[in-house]
Amino acid sequence: MILRASPSPSLSISTAQFQSPTLLIPNLKTQFRYKYRRLAKSVLLKTKSSVEQDLDGLPPEFYDDEWQAQQREKTKELRRRQQEEEEEENRKIDEYREIGSRMKGYPQEEVREARKLVSSFIRAAEEVEERIEEAAEKGELNELVLMVIWNRLDLARRDEEKDAIRALDLLYRRVETEILKREATPSMRLLNELLILHDGFNEEGWLKECRKLMVDTFPREDPFTLLVPEGFDINMHEGQLKLPSEADDVLLRVDFVREVDALLQEVRSEQSEEQSTQGLDPESVANRLKQQEKQRTIHQVEALLDLAATLKC
Template sequence: MEAKTLHLLTCTALPPLANSSPVSGFLKVFRRPPSLKTLLRSKKMEERDLYGLPKEYYDDEWQARQREKTKELHRKRQEEDEEEERKVDEYREIGLRLRDYPDEDLRKAKKLVSSFIRSAEEVEEKIEEAAEKGELNELVLLVIWNRLDLARRDDEKDAVRSLDLLYRRVETEILKREATPAMRLLNELLNLHDGFDDDGWLKACKKRMIETFPREDPFSILVPAGFDIDKHHGPVRPKVEADDVLLRVDFVREVDALLQEVRYEQNKALNTQGLDSESVANRLKQQEKQRAINQVEALLDLAINLSW
C-alpha cells in the first residue's frame, strides 16, 4: 500500500523548472515582510512628495477656515446665479409687454421710435410731423418705455436721460392732440411765458384770447358782423360757428375744474418738512409746479374779466 502511494506521488509530481527550486516556489507563496530599509526609503519618498506645502495644511483651524471660505464662495455664486436668473425673467417680462399688439403695428412703432433717436437735433420736427400724420399712439409710448426700462436696468445713464426726455415729449404731443380746445389753448398760453416779463405775458395772452373767443357783447349778438346798421344792409343771421369754436365760458369752466383737481394735492405736498436730500428735491419740484398753478390762476382770472 505504501509503495502504491509513493508511486502515485512520484508519477503526478511536476518536474522542477530549470531555474527554480521547491524553496523558491515556497517563498513566492509566502513573501517576507518589507525590511526596515525599505520602510525608511518609502517614508523619505512620501516626505519628498509633500515637500513645499504650507505648514497651515496640517492645521485643523486653518482647514476649518478654508471650508468656511469655500461655503462663502458657493453662497456668493448661488446669489449671482439667482440675480442673473432674476434679470433674465425681468427682460423676458419686458419683451412680453408687446406680445398682444399686431406685428405690423409693432414694427411701425419700433421704426418710428428708432427714427426719433437717430434724428438728434431734429427730433422736435419729427415728433410734430408724426403727430400730424396720426402716428403717435399708446404703442409708440410703450416701445419708448421698454427701451427706457432696459436702459435703467443696464445702468446706462446717458440713454436713460435721452429716452426719458423723448418719452415726455411724445406723451405731451399725444396729450396735446387729444386734449380739448380749452386745454390746447391753455397750453399755448402757458408756452408764451418767457420766464421773466409777467405783464408782457398777460398782454400777449389777452390778445390771443380776444382772437380766439367769439365776441359776447349784446351788440355783436343782435347785429352780426358784416351788417351795416345805417343802410340796413348785410347778413341778418350770424354765421354758423364751426364745431371746434371755443367759448370763453367753456374755457373758464374747464380751467377751473383743472385747478380744483391739483390744488389739494399740491398744498399737501408743499407741507412736507423733511430735511433730507430727497425731501428738499421734492419740495423744489413742488414749488415749480406751484408757479405753474399760479400762472394758470392768472389766466383764469384774465379770462373771467376779459373785455373787448
C-alpha cells in the same frame, strides 16, 4: 543500483493528508493572512512617507486649523456670491422676457411701424421736434409708440445707461405731450399756449401777452356777435339767419374758466396727498425739485384763471 532522491521535508505529506485536501486550507489561510498584513503595512509606510515628503513644501499655514477654517468660510462665501449672481442673472432674464412680452397683444405690423418711427426720432437728433410734429400731423402718434419708447427706457434703466435714460425720458415726455395736445379740448390747448409764452422771468410782460391772446381767441360776449359773423349788416340781410359754420370751433371765455378751474381743483387734491421729502439723497432732492416746478406751474395757471375771469371781451 538505482539511486533514489530522498523526499524534501516540505513535501513530506502523508497519504492521508494528500487524500484529504481540506486539511491544507487552514495553513493556506494563515500564510495568506500573514503575507497580506506584511503587504498592507509596507504600503501604509510608503504612503505615509510620500505624504510627509509632499507636505514638506507647503507653507506653515497649512498646518494651522484656524487658517483652514477661514479658508473653508471663504469658500462658502464665494459659493454664496456665485449663487446670488446666478439668481440676479435669472431675475434679469425674467424681466427682459416680461418687457418683450408687453406688446404681444398688438398686431406685429403695427409694432414694427411704431419701432421704425421711434428709431427715426432717435436718429433725428436736433430735428426731433420737427419729426414729432410731422408724425402728429399724420396721425402716427398713439399709445403703441409710447409703449415702444417706454420699453427702451425701461431696458436702459435696468442696464444703468445714464445717457440713454435721459434722452429716452425726454423723448417720452415730448411725444406724450404732443399726443395730449392733439387730444385735448380747445380750452386745454389754449392753456398750453399761454403757459409756453412764459419766459421764466418777466411776469408782467407774460400776462400782457396772455391778455392779448385771450382777447383774440374769445369772441365778444354779446348775443348778436355770437350768432352772426363779424361785419354782418342786419339792414342789408335778407332771408333766414343761420349760424356761422365755424360756430362749433368757437371757445367761449366761460368754458375756458370752467375747465381751468376744474383742472386746478384736481391738481390741488393730488398735491395735498403728496408728502414732502426732506432727505438729502439724489432721489429726495429730485422729488423736491419736481414739486417746486409743479407749484410754480400751479401759480401760473391760477394767474391765468384770474386774468380770464376778469377779462372784458
